[in-house]
Amino acid sequence: QVQLQESGPGLVKPSETLSLICTVSGFSISSGYYWGWIRQPPGKGLEWIGNIYHSGSTYSNPSLKSRLTISVDTSKNQFSLKLTSVTAADTAVYYCARHHTSGSYALDYWGQGTLVTVSS
Amino acid sequence: SYELTQPPSVSVSPGQTASITCSGDKLGDTYACWYQQKPGQSPVLVISQDSRRPSGIPERFSGSNSGNTATLTISGTQAMDEADYYCQAWDSSTVIFGGGTKLTVL
Numbered sequence: 001q002v003q004l005q006e007s008g009p010g011l012v013k014p015s016e017t018l019s020l021i022c023t024v025s026g027f028s029i030s031s032g033y034y035w036g037w038i039r040q041p042p043g044k045g046l047e048w049i050g051n052i053y054h055s056g057s058t059y060s061n062p063s064l065k066s067r068l069t070i071s072v073d074t075s076k077n078q079f080s081l082k083l084t085s086v087t088a089a090d091t092a093v094y095y096c097a098r099h100h101t102s103g104s105y106a107l108d109y110w111g112q113g114t115l116v117t118v119s120s
Numbered sequence: 121s122y123e124l125t126q127p128p129s130v131s132v133s134p135g136q137t138a139s140i141t142c143s144g145d146k147l148g149d150t151y152a153c154w155y156q157q158k159p160g161q162s163p164v165l166v167i168s169q170d171s172r173r174p175s176g177i178p179e180r181f182s183g184s185n186s187g188n189t190a191t192l193t194i195s196g197t198q199a200m201d202e203a204d205y206y207c208q209a210w211d212s213s214t215v216i217f218g219g220g221t222k223l224t225v226l
Contacts, residue, residue: 036215045206045217045219048215103169104208104209104210106153106208107163107215108165108174113162
């Protein structure tokens with residue numbers, strides 16, 4: 001069974017870099033699919049951040065692209081997120097998920113999510 | 121940028137049919153999918169590619185997509201279906217989510 005688990009600091013200071021890792025088990029990242037990040041501010045809706053293929057090719061939300069880096073480590077079966085120059089508006093539950101590679105690019109397996117708070 | 125519009129809330133009586141709409145320009149020309157999210161939980165994919173039910177999703181969940189509107193239909197709604205529902209599509213190499221609809225079963 002495919003499982004995803006987010007990990008990283010729960011508190012980040014304004015202007016610093018938010019870094020998260022998603023560890024995948026039960027499925028090899030190298031076998032295909034895109035692997036994505038999604039966030040949800042407290043009490044609000046879902047916002048797609050971006051995704052990555054095992055080859056390293058990425059798609060990103062245009063509104064975050066200038067601050068965003070998504071990378072993959074197939075040897076560890078992990079992919080990661082870095083978001084620079086964070087503000088309070090980046091406070092959210094961050095999810096990692098597996099993406100279909102066609103159709104609606106649906107997200108069929110999700111991690112449990114991790115709350116990241118941006119505060120001094 | 122492309123937008124998907126959902127009603128903020130929908131109410132339904134137990135056992136009745138709930139319909140949640142998702143509107144976007146020429147949405148029917150692409151695929152839509154739907155997620156269910158209960159409080160404190162991660163979203164769950166309930167419909168992919170307009171009308172496909174992933175394994176484990178009850179048959180009472182169905183979907184359609186035509187013109188400018190995708191629709192999630194829950195037949196024989198149960199109390200356990202009370203949740204937030206989000207539509208999603210792929211446009212110009214980005215994932216777009218609708219704003220979400222809170223389904224109340226009362």
